[in-house]
Amino acid sequence: xxxxxxxxxxxxxxxxxxxxxxxxxxxxxxxxxxxxxxxxxxxxxxxxxxxxxxxxxxxxxxxxxxxxxxxxxxxxxxxxxxxxxxxxxxxxxxxxxxxxxxxxxxxxxxxxxxxxxxxxxxxxxxxxxxxxxxxxxxxxxxxxxxxxxxxxxxxxxxxxxxxxxxxxxxxxxxxxxxxxxxxxxxxxxxxxxxxxxxxxxxxxxxxxxxxxxxxxxxxxxxxxxxxxxxxxxxxxxxxxxxxxxxxxxxxxxxxxxxxxxxxxxxxxxxxxxxxxxxxxxxxxxxxxxxxxxxxxxxxxxx
Amino acid sequence: xxxxxxxxxxxxxxxxxxxxxxxxxxxxxxxxxxxxxxxxxxxxxxxxxxxxxxxxxxxxxxxxxxxxxxxxxxxxxxxxxxxxxxxxxxxxxxxxxxxxxxxxxxxxxxxxxxxxxxxxxxxxxxxxxxxxxxxxxxxxxxxxxxxxxxxxxxxxxxxxxxxxxxxxxxxxxxxxxxxxxxxxxxxxxxxxxxxxxxxxxxxxxxxxxxxxxxxxxxxxxxxxxxxxxxxxxxxxxxxxxxxxxxxxxxxxxxxxxxxxxxxxxxxxxxxxxxxxxxxxxxxxxxxxxxxxxxxxxxxxxxxxxxxxxxxxxxxxxxxxxxxxxxxxxxxxxxxxxxxxxxxx
Amino acid sequence: xxxxxxxxxxxxxxxxxxxxxxxxxxxxxxxxxxxxxxxxxxxxxxxxxxxxxxxxxxxxxxxxxxxxxxxxxxxxxxxxxxxxxxxxxxxxxxxxxxxxxxxxxxxxxxxxxxxxxxxxxxxxxxxxxxxxxxxxxxxxxxxxxxxxxxxxxxxxxxxxxxxxxxxxxxxxxxxxxxxxxxxxxxxxxxxxxxxxxxxxxxxxxxxxxxxxxxxxxxxxxxxxxxxxxxxxxxxxxxxxxxxxxxxxxxxxxxxxxxxxxxxxxxxxxxxxxxxxxxxxxxxxxxxxxxxxxxxxxxxxxxxxxxxxxxxxxxxxxxxxxxxxxxxxxxxxxx
Numbered sequence: 001x002x003x004x005x006x007x008x009x010x011x012x013x014x015x016x017x018x019x020x021x022x023x024x025x026x027x028x029x030x031x032x033x034x035x036x037x038x039x040x041x042x043x044x045x046x047x048x049x050x051x052x053x054x055x056x057x058x059x060x061x062x063x064x065x066x067x068x069x070x071x072x073x074x075x076x077x078x079x080x081x082x083x084x085x086x087x088x089x090x091x092x093x094x095x096x097x098x099x100x101x102x103x104x105x106x107x108x109x110x111x112x113x114x115x116x117x118x119x120x121x122x123x124x125x126x127x128x129x130x131x132x133x134x135x136x137x138x139x140x141x142x143x144x145x146x147x148x149x150x151x152x153x154x155x156x157x158x159x160x161x162x163x164x165x166x167x168x169x170x171x172x173x174x175x176x177x178x179x180x181x182x183x184x185x186x187x188x189x190x191x192x193x194x195x196x197x198x199x200x201x202x203x204x205x206x207x208x209x210x211x212x213x214x215x216x217x218x219x220x221x222x223x224x225x226x227x228x229x230x231x232x233x234x235x236x237x238x239x240x241x242x243x244x245x246x247x248x249x250x251x252x253x254x255x256x257x258x259x260x261x262x263x264x265x266x267x268x269x270x271x272x273x274x275x276x277x278x279x280x281x282x283x284x285x286x287x288x289x290x291x292x293x294x295x296x297x298x299x300x301x302x
Numbered sequence: 303x304x305x306x307x308x309x310x311x312x313x314x315x316x317x318x319x320x321x322x323x324x325x326x327x328x329x330x331x332x333x334x335x336x337x338x339x340x341x342x343x344x345x346x347x348x349x350x351x352x353x354x355x356x357x358x359x360x361x362x363x364x365x366x367x368x369x370x371x372x373x374x375x376x377x378x379x380x381x382x383x384x385x386x387x388x389x390x391x392x393x394x395x396x397x398x399x400x401x402x403x404x405x406x407x408x409x410x411x412x413x414x415x416x417x418x419x420x421x422x423x424x425x426x427x428x429x430x431x432x433x434x435x436x437x438x439x440x441x442x443x444x445x446x447x448x449x450x451x452x453x454x455x456x457x458x459x460x461x462x463x464x465x466x467x468x469x470x471x472x473x474x475x476x477x478x479x480x481x482x483x484x485x486x487x488x489x490x491x492x493x494x495x496x497x498x499x500x501x502x503x504x505x506x507x508x509x510x511x512x513x514x515x516x517x518x519x520x521x522x523x524x525x526x527x528x529x530x531x532x533x534x535x536x537x538x539x540x541x542x543x544x545x546x547x548x549x550x551x552x553x554x555x556x557x558x559x560x561x562x563x564x565x566x567x568x569x570x571x572x573x574x575x576x577x578x579x580x581x582x583x584x585x586x587x588x589x590x591x592x593x594x595x596x597x598x599x600x601x602x603x604x605x606x607x608x609x610x611x612x613x614x615x616x617x618x619x620x621x622x623x624x625x626x627x628x629x630x631x632x633x634x635x636x637x638x639x640x641x642x643x644x645x646x
Numbered sequence: 647x648x649x650x651x652x653x654x655x656x657x658x659x660x661x662x663x664x665x666x667x668x669x670x671x672x673x674x675x676x677x678x679x680x681x682x683x684x685x686x687x688x689x690x691x692x693x694x695x696x697x698x699x700x701x702x703x704x705x706x707x708x709x710x711x712x713x714x715x716x717x718x719x720x721x722x723x724x725x726x727x728x729x730x731x732x733x734x735x736x737x738x739x740x741x742x743x744x745x746x747x748x749x750x751x752x753x754x755x756x757x758x759x760x761x762x763x764x765x766x767x768x769x770x771x772x773x774x775x776x777x778x779x780x781x782x783x784x785x786x787x788x789x790x791x792x793x794x795x796x797x798x799x800x801x802x803x804x805x806x807x808x809x810x811x812x813x814x815x816x817x818x819x820x821x822x823x824x825x826x827x828x829x830x831x832x833x834x835x836x837x838x839x840x841x842x843x844x845x846x847x848x849x850x851x852x853x854x855x856x857x858x859x860x861x862x863x864x865x866x867x868x869x870x871x872x873x874x875x876x877x878x879x880x881x882x883x884x885x886x887x888x889x890x891x892x893x894x895x896x897x898x899x900x901x902x903x904x905x906x907x908x909x910x911x912x913x914x915x916x917x918x919x920x921x922x923x924x925x926x927x928x929x930x931x932x933x934x935x936x937x938x939x940x941x942x943x944x945x946x947x948x949x950x951x952x953x954x955x956x957x958x959x960x961x962x963x964x965x966x967x968x969x970x971x972x973x974x975x976x977x978x979x980x
Contacts, residue, residue: 189747198765505693510903535905588837
């Protein structure tokens, strides 16, 4: 029998497992998030390795033999215009990522700044921002994007202009969500205590409220990226994208234009379609997974 | 093991008395399987109650008193699991019922008024609709007028105007909302009512009103009442017997007089001496230390790290078992043997 | 002796609605003086809606008064700027009711202590700051190594509230507003926390305003008491006298309903009268529930002094000398 005296007047603290372990355990419960992250990881690896191994010139027309089915030399085959589809996929995914991140990032940034200003300062500022959001929200986004993209000079359409077109009507969502969250947080007691501890207004915004909004900001970002990628896809499928670039939507549009299925070139639209499904699917899963993380009430028992 | 308390308690319900107890809990065990380990929230808890009696259950947060109520209602959710035991209400073992049977038993045999019930009233439907819903989901085949009668009767029993039936929750004060919750609890005239901290958010006057209402309601339907709380003052004014929970175990069970004049378990003794009264102004006596985490219980007796007798080897290594003392009271402590005399 | 804090005829009225303006008087004509060199413990007791929380918010400068002024060391608090404002912030602190809500869930519990140390420049080096934190945590019965570095959800409610009180100890304010500091804490821990608060006043010269609806704890910790009902002062004076011998019908009802943990002290000797009608604006707010209501109560009763340190705002005592509301502080023993 041990003779060591048990320390009194203390609570034996329970060992906390490391944060990585807790994160992995959480992933086990939140399978959606886990699967989404896995697929995204796979896509990122494909693009990264691809960018290092392929010759980007092969993603453009007249670089390799045309209409070749999948083979060892051309794993995804080639298309009517002489593009190596594997190279095209890699470059296309990279460009999609760029559009997504730029548009997503810009939309989220606008949302955070306007949402914070609106909630923290209230009054006229809030009224203006809120009204603008509420007026713009019901506008049918698809129509406007098609109109804008359709009226641009073909030479001006680059992946960056595409990103801007998307952001134009996407920033309202995050603004309203962030505004709502800040309004609630403002009334929380830890903000009152921070005031009592001498923290300035700016300090409260950046040090007390902002860190607690990170899950919402992350969720908004993923949502924005999703909308941007999806918009770039359907605009390109309609033939409104930067036609030279091997954007996934463009490839499908070109394949459809040339009647790929009827001509037996089945491999041409298949690869970009599968890629698109994977990209959008993984983003959607991550979005839903983050929703659960951000909203503790939806979280299953911890 | 089960303990039968002799029903010689401060003059309460006349219709109660000896005979088959309306509630018998035996060997109830509940474990929570969490990411951080296994926590035994209830460890071999048992007691009996006659109709018309009031039992008060006290303990710190984490002692198991709310878990007790949820277990009796079979409302423990994963990662918690009921591992064993019996809960016999009026001859029926609730643990042996199938899901459908248990659903019917809730509210009709045993009712539970949870903590913060008044804040869980649906804000967008009228009170009456919620009462009717409660009735319909537990018994079937009652005519509309019979249901209305039940509701009106329940509202009158809690001193509310039957017009409350048509009102919304936000039109009522805190005390009135709590009384609505009690009314819902007695709609089907259950044999056992469990009230978990029914007055914690209410001011002292409304608290008295609500407790007097529970008293009146109990007299009317002759139910047994279990009051869960941590306010010893409330217990002194209201209950017949007091059960003290610590780290998932029932450490003492005695009549309210015995508990306040002669507590046996050191934890109960410390609780009683820390109570403020009009005579000892300015004297503060707390209990040193903190309640143990259920994930890492101390060896032997769970209270030993905070107990003045905690250094004795037996107390540090061997788990104490419940002991029945003369008069029917129970204590789970190494200091007492079968005859009720403290060990040397 | 200078006044630390003065409330001069402060009222707070909330109006709702643009067309049918509906006014709620949260606090009415309240005056109080807290002297700088006389630390005391004053209890403000009342149920919800009594105005006690409004009073706390006014004292802390979180809301502004509708009429009347709040003066801190001679200056109106709405006009405090810069260093003066920082001094006021530093010297008037609070302990709130909910032990969890005061912690920012993003940070560890250390954040609650490190932020004021930094903002009020209470330490020159990290080591000094850590030493001060350790001292205040030990003083409330916690082991620093057990709680520092942890997140709020990893600690128990009792530990969290003790850290709140440790923050107050650390800051050593001149005035501490304790708003129901023990109502969400287990009974076994209440004694500890109340003891700490009392030590703050006795050994460190901190004045405490203890806001509660629990007269039992109020009786034990405070010297003087003000009983509020619907924004008005009903009774005030020495806490011993007011609780052992309440004069105002509302205070009598309160004291009668206290659940004393003593089998010989039963509650409910008087039945609770159901509310009849609404209070007349400008009259006694307790009238609809008062068993002794008279016609004259339709005009608000002034304070009548029953003893030197005990007054009640009730016409039942109109033979006694009147006390103006501005002289409320004179009734409170220190």
